[in-house]
Amino acid sequence: MSAGTDLLVDAFGRIREVVEEVVGGLGPGELAERPGGGEGNSICWLIWHLTRVQDDHIADAAGTEQVWTAQGWAKRFGLPFPAGSTGYGHSRKDVAAVRDLTARQLTGYHAAVHDTTVDYVATLQVKDLERVIDSSWDPPVTLAVRLISVIADDLQHAGQAAYVRGLLGHRGRV
Numbered sequence: 001m002s003a004g005t006d007l008l009v010d011a012f013g014r015i016r017e018v019v020e021e022v023v024g025g026l027g028p029g030e031l032a033e034r035p036g037g038g039e040g041n042s043i044c045w046l047i048w049h050l051t052r053v054q055d056d057h058i059a060d061a062a063g064t065e066q067v068w069t070a071q072g073w074a075k076r077f078g079l080p081f082p083a084g085s086t087g088y089g090h091s092r093k094d095v096a097a098v099r100d101l102t103a104r105q106l107t108g109y110h111a112a113v114h115d116t117t118v119d120y121v122a123t124l125q126v127k128d129l130e131r132v133i134d135s136s137w138d139p140p141v142t143l144a145v146r147l148i149s150v151i152a153d154d155l156q157h158a159g160q161a162a163y164v165r166g167l168l169g170h171r172g173r174v
Contacts, residue, residue, distance in 0.1 A: 004129060004144075008121045011151045015054075016114045018158040019047055022165050023103040031106070032099035035167045043161045045098040047106045048077070049087030050157040055113045056086050057150045061133055061143055062120045073109045077101060121147070 022043060023031060031044040041049075052068065059066040068074050074083045080097050087094075129144035141149075 002124075002126060004126060005121050005124050008124075008147055008151070009118050011155075012054075012114060012117050012121065015050070015151065015154045015158055016110065018155070018162060019051075019110045020107055022158065022161045023047060023106050026103055026165070028100050028102055030168060031101060031103065033164075033168055034095070035164055039092060040164070041095055041160065042098065043164050044101050044106065045087065045090075045095045046157045046161040046164070047110065048079075048098050048101070049090075050154040050161075051106075051110045051113050052086040053088070054117060054150050054154055056084075057146060058113070058117045058120055061146060064116075064120075067109070067112045067116050071112055073112070077105065077109070 026043065028044075031047075032042050034040050034042045055066045055068050064070075069083050079085075081094070087098075124143070129142065129147075131143050132140040133143050133146055134141035
């Protein structure tokens, strides 16, 4: 691995740590609780969403099937969405449908995606990071930009989940 890929692995590891801390010790009801009079995003939805985005984007970059379907997580979660749904554009009703999940399910899926992500990132060379993976944007998106975007988005949602946990009175170490 290079210094660049070491940094990426470290960043994805930090997401993993926050996910573990945020859901630790919470039951399905607490994970699904929605702040803002029941209108906000729940911890459950936020962790599911950030993991789905990471899974989707890494699989696309690596040219592999998503962990969500390849390892049967979609079936285990039993959510009422198409298998390709990542939560992007979800309505309040969609957010409410992500419930009855355990901390173990959320952290299990996230761990599987994290492991796949780290395995992929560890194979990358600097030249790989410069590869354009989406030319529909101006400027075109390189693999490096996509990976940083995933990290930024995931950390933002992990922070939101930590905030919701605090609102629920579960301060923990987050």
